[in-house]
Amino acid sequence: MSLLSNSRAPHQHSQRNVAQMMRDVLLATFPVSTILCWTYGWGVLLNILFAASCCWLLEAAALKIRGRRLQPWLTDGSAPLTGVLLALALPPLTPWWLIAIASLFAIVFAKHLYGGLGYNLFNPAMAGYAVLLISFPAYMAWWPELSARSNINDTLHYFLYGTAAADALSGATPLDAIQTGLKQMQTLPELLANGTLETAGNAQWVWINLAAIAGGLFLLMRRTITWQIPAGVILGLALSASIAWIGDAAVNPSPWLQLVSGGTMIGVFFIATDPVSSASSPQGKLIYGAGIGALTYVIRTWGAYPDGFAFAVLLMNLAVPLIDRYTRPKLYGQVQ
Amino acid sequence: MSGPQLIHAQNDWGLKLPSGKGENPLPAATEISAPEELTVLLKQSPGGLSKPMVQIGQKVFKGQKIAAPAKNTFGSFLHAPVSGTVTSIIEVNDSEHIKRAIILANDGLDTVHDDCTPISNPFQRSPQFIRQRIAEGGIVGLGGALFPTAIKLNPAPGIKTLLINGVECEPYINCDNQLLQQYPERVLSGTQLMLHVLGAEEAVIAIEQDMVHALVSMQAATDTLNDPRIRVVSVPDVYPAGGERQLIEIITGSQVPHGGLPADLGVICQNVGTAAAVDQWINAGEPLISRMVTVCGNATTASENCVVRIGTPIAAIISTLQAKDVSRVIIGGSMMGVTAHSVTEPISKASNCIILSNGEHFSPAPEEMPCIRCGDCVPVCPAGINPQLLLESMSTTNTRQSEALGALDCIDCGCCDYVCPSGIDLTARFKIAKQTIWEQHLLAMRAERSQQRFADHERRSLTASNKERATLDAQTAAFHDLHTNSKGALDDMLKRLNSSTPDDAALKDTPRKNDKADD
Structure with missing residues (x-):
């Protein structure tokens, strides 16, 4: 009787895998994508589909050029996910070539030049988005008027040619409105009272964020993500904001x-x-998250960009090796 | 009397693995009749080696010593599991190494050897006597490590607690559960004997929370015995709560110091199977020639516990239980068991479980992908390692980093592998890392010794008087002898280096010249 002897302990496995994790995250973006589409129109969907396909094709090209197998990398879902996350960061109306450039930077520069899945130092989606923020600030600041949504023809036209009737793009996000308003020496109560924030879609953005939280809770339930990073970011941002807000609620x-x-x-x-x-350890994740929260606040308040999340993430990516080093768990027996 | 106290863990390592142990009381264990030919391995554990005491062709009785512990190893006495004839002493290929074994032809009579007599009134005997007797019974740690029990029962003074480990946390393994349910009085009596040997104040019998029936029977037996020193506690069903150091952490709330021993906390840990074996030898006169083995897997109809003679080939168990289409055999549980190469492999003192599968029993880990640094492996590790960083450190040849990250602290439990979404075989890699580190340590020690020898030689030829030279030459010769003899035997080497022989001490005290300190 001959036996199969090619199995090593442990013989049991949780059956979790990378592709399943990526699929979970893709699925979890569904509520927030839907609400964004609902709020800003077809452009959001167009961005998502185009960015996901772009990233997927670039992943295939990069694997080919690097002489790697296409499988399992093309079906692990990580490349389309990068595309979707990138698209969620973009303004609802973005010309296709900008999305292509961002995808190129995300997949080829931020991911494959570092060695592909698992080896990238920076968050690929945010690296791609940062390139657009720095290189094409005007495009990144143009948000459609909330009232101008859902015309498929106009959306497609802008997507293809990057031009539109000027007034269609005079909108702003609440964060833009706050930054511009504060620069013009208006106070927050004034901005709220005169309807600036309302026009910028303050109420809609609350729903968008709630939808994102719903997706996040799904991921927490599925254990695809752990609570430490979200908690860290929320704490970091809320704490920094609270200090300033308690200090002076008019301008903070x-x-x-x-x-x-x-x-x-x-x-x-x-x-x-x-x-x-x-970061990898539970404590490390908390610190990493808190760093992102605090840096987001700093960039939003004193930086040139209305939203600093992308830069905060990229900066904290740099700190990960250090955080990992100093949050190593104590070996058994070394704690007393 | 109230039920066993539940001790809550203060840690969050480990895995909740489905065990299915608590559902029904177990039926009585099946006795597997001794086969016609038995293979008794001379090396049953990594640290233990035994030397044959019998000749080929010699007639032996059941329970007769056939091998003695080899020098400088943690081997044990081995006894003939049956009466019969020694047919050969050969090399067999078991799952990990090529090992020597004594082959016995069973005469079917089970004629018992004269040595196998119970000790009357053991508590009137001195602890030393009982300890010596335990060594002669070939009793070793049956939890898997096979460390000689007599050595473990002879620690430095100050042992307060004897911890009896009945936390059978690994899936599939069910033999301790069987012992606790069927023979709780054996476990208790063995515990009392060990308390006597150690002079410890108390014994704590720890059983996993979901081993409900074992808890009930053990508590009932303890209540009946009414020995105030012995109590039963239950611990959470987390894998690997039954690891010695992990259990000590749960029970005492503190960790065994790094590089130290449980005795440093005043604790000695023994497996319930070991306790029962001590009882069987001292009170019934049967040395360790059989053990409880769980036989399960999808190639056999029922998962059951069997009493099997040491040396019984797996094939004999398969045919007795009429298992069909066995294509994979795992010796041990699903988390740490080793895959058998052949069904001719025998049961050793360590074989607590045999999983007979038709190949599709376990769903394999997903195809290996690069580490995506998710960190799921970090909180589950009971040894406090960040497995992901350790894996990363192994990409270079510098083992110092791997050692600092805890490569030698890995207990091979497999928790990190289990949760890894990238399907990386971390445990197997860490085993290799451990091996590499030990080899490098050995090389470094050899290099240091060579350097020292060279320095001494230089000094002799330059300055030493004739008389001094003669002494030094003798010392160096002894030293050299020591070095060459220990080639290949890592444990041996390390032990010699650590213990200061007179020769060593003399050399260390000799002032040295040209003694270059590296780094």
């Missing part, structure tokens, strides 16, 4: 406003929790 947005304006919760649950570019 409340912690609540900070947490529900812009895509904060998308960042909290989908971006900051990227396993590859974040």
Whole structure:
């Protein structure tokens, strides 16, 4: 009787796998994508589909050029996920070539030049988005008027040619509105009273963030992400915001406003929790998250960009090796 | 009297693995009749080696010593599991190494050897006598480590607690559960004997929370015995709560110091199977020639516990239980068991479980992908390792980093492998890392010794007087002898280096010249 002897302990496995984790995250973005589409129109869906396909094709090309097998990498879902996360960060109307450039930077530069899945130092989606923020700030700042949504023809036209009737793109996100308003020496109560924030979609953004939280809770339930990073970011941002807000509520947005304006919760649950570019130990994850929260606040308050989440993530990516080093668990017997 | 106290763990390592142990009381264990030919391995554990005491062709009785512990190893006495004839002493290929074994032809009579007599009134005897007797019974730690029980029962003074480990946390293994349910009085009596040997104040019998029936029977037996020194506690059903150091952490709330021993906390840990074996030898006169083995897996109809003679080939168990289409055999549980190469492999003192599968029993880990640094392996590790960082450190040849990250602290429990979504065989890799580190340590020690020898030689030829030279030459010769003899035997080497022989001491005290300190 001959035996199979090619199996090593442990013989049991939890059956979790990378592709399943990526699918979970893709699935979890569904509520927030839907609400974004509902709020800003077809452009969001177009961005998502185009960015996901772009990233997937670039992944295939990069694997081919690097002489790697296409499988299992093309079906692990990580490349389309990068695309989706990138698209969620973009303005609802973005010309296709910008998305292509961002995808190129995300997949080829941030991911494959570092060795592909598992080896990238930076969050690929945020690296791609940062390139657009720095290189094409005007495009990144143009958000459609909330009232101008859902015309498929106009959306497609803008997507293909990057031009539109000027007034269609005079909109702003709440974070833009706050930054511009404060620069013009208006106070927050004034901005609230005169309807600036309302026009910028303050109420809609609360719903967008709530949808993101719903997706995040799903991921927590599935144990695809752990609570430490989201908790860290929320604490870091809320704490920094609270200190300033208690100091002077007129010019400092409340912690609540900070947490529900812009895509904060998308960042909290989908971006900051990227396993590859974040810290690994539970304590490390808390510190990493708190760092992102605090830096987001700093950039939003004093930086040139209305939202600093992408830069905060990239900066904390840099700190990960250090965090990992100093949050190593104590070996058994070394604690007394 | 109230039920066993539940001790809550203060840690969060480990895995909740489905065990299915608590559902029904277990039926009585099946006796597997001794086969016609038995293979008694001379090396049954990594640290233990025994030397044959019998000749080929010699007639032996059941329970007769056939091998003695080899020098400088943690081997044990081996006894003939049956009466019969020694047919050969050969090399057999078991799952890990090629090992020597004594082959016995069973005469079917089970004629018992004269040595196998119970000790009357053991508590009137001196602890030393009982300890010596335990060594002669070939009793070793049956939890898997096979460390000689007599050595473990002879620690430095100050032992307060004897911890009896009945926390059978690994899936599939069910033999301790059987002992606790069927023979709780054996476990208790063995515990009392060990308390007597150690002079310890108390014994704590720890049983996993979900081993409900074992808890009930053990508590009932303890209540009946009414020995105030002995109590039963239950611990959470977390894998690997039954690891010696992990259990000590749960019970005492503190960890065994790094590089130290449980005795440093005043604790000695023994497995319930060991306790029962001590009882069987001292009170019934049967040395360790059989053990409880769980036989399960999808190639056999019922999962059951069997009493099997040491040396019985797995094939004999398969045919007795009429298992069909066995294509894979795992010796041990699903987390740490080793895959058998052949059904001719025999049961050893360590074989607590045999999983007979038709190949599709376990769903394999997913195809290996790169580590995605998710960190799921970090909180589950009971040894406090960050497995992901350790894996990363192994990409270079510098083992110092791996050692600092705890490569030598890995207990091979497999928790990190189990949760890894990338399907990386971390445990297997860490085993290799351990091996590499030990080899490098050995090389470094050899290099240091060579350097020292060279320095001494230089000094002799330059300055030493004739008389001094003669002494030094003798010392060096002894030293050299020591070195060459220990080639290949790592444990041996390390032990010699650590213990200061007179020769060593003399050399160390000799002032040295040209003694270059590296780094």
